[in-house]
Amino acid sequence: MSLFQRILVFCLVLLALALQSVQAQTSGWVKASHLKAQLVSDHQDVRPGQKLKLALHFIPDEHWHTYWQNPGDSGLATSIAWTLPAGVTAGAIQWPAPAAISVPPLVNYGFEGPTILVSDLTIPSDFSGSQLQIKAKVDWLVCKEICIPAEASFALNLAVTQTSVVATDYLQLFEQASQRQPKPLQLQGRYGVQNQKFSAVVQMPEDLKVSAFFVAATELVDHAAPQQIDWLDGELLLRQQQNTYFNQAPASFDLVLNTAAGPVLLQLQHESATQTSEPIVANFSLLDWMVMLALAVVGGLILNLMPCVFPVLSLKAVSLVNSQNSAQHTKAEALWYSAGVVLSFVLLATVLLAFRAAGQAVGWGFQLQNPLVVGSLAYLLFVLALSLSGVVQLGLGWMDSGQQLTQHQGYKGSFYTGVLAVVVASPCTAPFMGTALGYAATQPAFAALAIFAALGIGMALPFLLLAWWPGFSSWLPKPGLWMEKLKQWLAYPLYLSVVWLLWVYGRQQGLDALALALTGLVLLGAACWLWGQLQLQQAGKVSGLFALILLIGSVGLLWYPEPGAQQLKKTDHAEVWSEQRLKQLVQDGQPVLVNMTADWCITCLVNERVALDTDSSKAAMALYNLKYLKGDWTNKDPAISNYLRQFQRDGVPLYVLYWPGQPPEVLPQILTPDSLRQALEQLSSKQPLITRQ
Amino acid sequence: MKLKLALSLSALCFASSLFATPQVGQAAPAFTLMDSKGQSHSLADFAGKTVVLEWSNHECPFVVKHYSGNMQSLQKQFGTEEVVWLTLISSAPGKQGHISAAKADELTSSRNAMPDAVLFDETGVTGKAYDAKTTPHMYVIDKKGVLQYMGGIDSIPSAKVDDIAKATPYFSDALTAVLAGNPASPAVTKPYGCSIKY
Numbered sequence: 001m002s003l004f005q006r007i008l009v010f011c012l013v014l015l016a017l018a019l020q021s022v023q024a025q026t027s028g029w030v031k032a033s034h035l036k037a038q039l040v041s042d043h044q045d046v047r048p049g050q051k052l053k054l055a056l057h058f059i060p061d062e063h064w065h066t067y068w069q070n071p072g073d074s075g076l077a078t079s080i081a082w083t084l085p086a087g088v089t090a091g092a093i094q095w096p097a098p099a100a101i102s103v104p105p106l107v108n109y110g111f112e113g114p115t116i117l118v119s120d121l122t123i124p125s126d127f128s129g130s131q132l133q134i135k136a137k138v139d140w141l142v143c144k145e146i147c148i149p150a151e152a153s154f155a156l157n158l159a160v161t162q163t164s165v166v167a168t169d170y171l172q173l174f175e176q177a178s179q180r181q182p183k184p185l186q187l188q189g190r191y192g193v194q195n196q197k198f199s200a201v202v203q204m205p206e207d208l209k210v211s212a213f214f215v216a217a218t219e220l221v222d223h224a225a226p227q228q229i230d231w232l233d234g235e236l237l238l239r240q241q242q243n244t245y246f247n248q249a250p251a252s253f254d255l256v257l258n259t260a261a262g263p264v265l266l267q268l269q270h271e272s273a274t275q276t277s278e279p280i281v282a283n284f285s286l287l288d289w290m291v292m293l294a295l296a297v298v299g300g301l302i303l304n305l306m307p308c309v310f311p312v313l314s315l316k317a318v319s320l321v322n323s324q325n326s327a328q329h330t331k332a333e334a335l336w337y338s339a340g341v342v343l344s345f346v347l348l349a350t351v352l353l354a355f356r357a358a359g360q361a362v363g364w365g366f367q368l369q370n371p372l373v374v375g376s377l378a379y380l381l382f383v384l385a386l387s388l389s390g391v392v393q394l395g396l397g398w399m400d401s402g403q404q405l406t407q408h409q410g411y412k413g414s415f416y417t418g419v420l421a422v423v424v425a426s427p428c429t430a431p432f433m434g435t436a437l438g439y440a441a442t443q444p445a446f447a448a449l450a451i452f453a454a455l456g457i458g459m460a461l462p463f464l465l466l467a468w469w470p471g472f473s474s475w476l477p478k479p480g481l482w483m484e485k486l487k488q489w490l491a492y493p494l495y496l497s498v499v500w501l502l503w504v505y506g507r508q509q510g511l512d513a514l515a516l517a518l519t520g521l522v523l524l525g526a527a528c529w530l531w532g533q534l535q536l537q538q539a540g541k542v543s544g545l546f547a548l549i550l551l552i553g554s555v556g557l558l559w560y561p562e563p564g565a566q567q568l569k570k571t572d573h574a575e576v577w578s579e580q581r582l583k584q585l586v587q588d589g590q591p592v593l594v595n596m597t598a599d600w601c602i603t604c605l606v607n608e609r610v611a612l613d614t615d616s617s618k619a620a621m622a623l624y625n626l627k628y629l630k631g632d633w634t635n636k637d638p639a640i641s642n643y644l645r646q647f648q649r650d651g652v653p654l655y656v657l658y659w660p661g662q663p664p665e666v667l668p669q670i671l672t673p674d675s676l677r678q679a680l681e682q683l684s685s686k687q688p689l690i691t692r693q
Numbered sequence: 694m695k696l697k698l699a700l701s702l703s704a705l706c707f708a709s710s711l712f713a714t715p716q717v718g719q720a721a722p723a724f725t726l727m728d729s730k731g732q733s734h735s736l737a738d739f740a741g742k743t744v745v746l747e748w749s750n751h752e753c754p755f756v757v758k759h760y761s762g763n764m765q766s767l768q769k770q771f772g773t774e775e776v777v778w779l780t781l782i783s784s785a786p787g788k789q790g791h792i793s794a795a796k797a798d799e800l801t802s803s804r805n806a807m808p809d810a811v812l813f814d815e816t817g818v819t820g821k822a823y824d825a826k827t828t829p830h831m832y833v834i835d836k837k838g839v840l841q842y843m844g845g846i847d848s849i850p851s852a853k854v855d856d857i858a859k860a861t862p863y864f865s866d867a868l869t870a871v872l873a874g875n876p877a878s879p880a881v882t883k884p885y886g887c888s889i890k891y
Binding site for chain 2: 073076148218244246
């Protein structure tokens, strides 16, 4: 069929060419299958040095269509190959605004009905010929349900004279063509492709009521996917699923927007073209890795001092020193404990990597974004605290006064103490851990696992030192009766940890759920007390059963069906962070402080109290006209996870200071009351602010 | 509320990763389809062999272009024991390009084609699972069932036979690389042709 058609087209072309021996402003109609076409000039006589317009005029049969420069999921854009006299140049096709042609599940972009494709032709001023011979070989695909490709040649001969003469017959055609073209707008727009999404931001001071957009780049967006269009504070935000066949982001391309006032045209630049801070590319560097390993060991060491770990670990340390066992045995214990710690870290890393592989933006501390985990952890710490207070003896547990664990539980006990130490440590993402973890999350799997293992080694280090250099123990206080008192004292940090966890739980689940959890805590207290009575042989077996029922009941109370309505976040002098807001402020040349925080992050809260929400910091913010944006990561927010990742972080806190003309500066994770003021002073001495009028 | 939103969002992400588009380097979507001889074939049946999927529609000019000799010579060149070549037709009944089993066999013999089987995907489920958009549209799946190439048959999107010689043969290069145990480069290209008539 197509061969026959092609022969037919060629015959017609020959005929058309034969008719073109005379000068005319049209090539005459070329009739092909389901479409007729002509090439038309807007001038009948032209002069050297002028620009003229040529229109390729398509009239397809009813409901047949041809394609836009991005044809969409199938189809083929019309193309023109010009053959022109030396010096004469032709511009690209000035495409009319396309329409989306939906053939579920596919979408094409093209034109139904008569279509005019205009190109500019430039004649050099030194053009000497008396005739301008224009030849165009045009390829098109015309489709309804089926598609018919065609190729045809068109020829035009225009007289070259001293004065050009407009082709009045076709004025209307060119007028129509310009009406159908999208109106070019001088708007700045940038786009990026991340996480399988195309996103673009266009600076648009006035809302033009955009109803649809057309991306001229092929294989960039999933054409059939829904388009997300929002106008917010002078910016147009566009979003669409990325195309399955996407493989390279073009530096720039045309974007057509359907607005209330008709289609408009602008250019989108790739984000890398204007970005000041390079996005993090996970390139593996051996030196960085070694440094990070060392940092991770130090971070792990410091974990031992965290309030929620310290009571557990100090007891373990004391028991190790106290034990009457041989040095050999002590070494084995220390090794088993270390194995427990390291393995737990590696296991956590594996889970983290699995989540990462699943494309989830998961950060350290993600355990604490699950209310059930928060509640359970509060219960666990409460029971541990009760046992420290002496209400119940966890005879089979790992936190007994020390002797039992080492003597009765042996190596297994040591191993599980290590495991539990890590579980209990997880809420206390120490400042040193943040950096190492963020780094690990962007690294190849083996490097990430090694970082986590190093954290574990760091955490186990004091015990290994104790086992191998018993002299180290002289650094530790001598055991005695004070230990029992200390044990009871150590219950109180644990109770405080419980309060803090319950507060987080309340923020996540609401007041009602919190009341239920507190009721659960009372039941748990009763269960422990009964169990303690049983241990002292002051109660019968029934009490044990009752204790068990109470325990189950208390856990059941954590299954609060619906998370409570989110309370309004108090933002005090801060604005709520959003990517758009930050981008806007930075583009406006504003100094900006970004604070990424979460309710369960103690470091964050402390930093805010001592260093950010202070009068002196507020005064510094006012002095430098600093905008303060706060992002809340209490419940997992993918936008914030992405932002953290940009700074190689996988956890909060993160403080970033943006100063016009300077790369974003990351402030330390532990802020002092002077940190902000000093950083601002330094930046302003480097690059004084230009105050806006 | 926010938590609920975050949860449903992550559920959505998870769901979309389950049902979304195929990805090179991931397991190719499984399928079980009838061929023109009335025999059922599953992707799993071909474990240990490299599988080629070719979406086709015999009337589509882009398919006609490549069945002017190029497709047959590719089928012949790669017609070894270790390669299984499956031609798929996803045109729905009543839609253009939908053909009977007898017609499919007739086309195979009249075109001197050498696919191992011509499979019918009348529901379009398999085509959509592969995000197949055009005819022709080519896929290469390695011995382990991992998708290694998806996209166009070559680099020049046209219906002109002359362009075949000028084009970079993406599909042929990819299949050669995969058979040698190397990754295809490029592994994802723009498919071109007629839309599949789902």
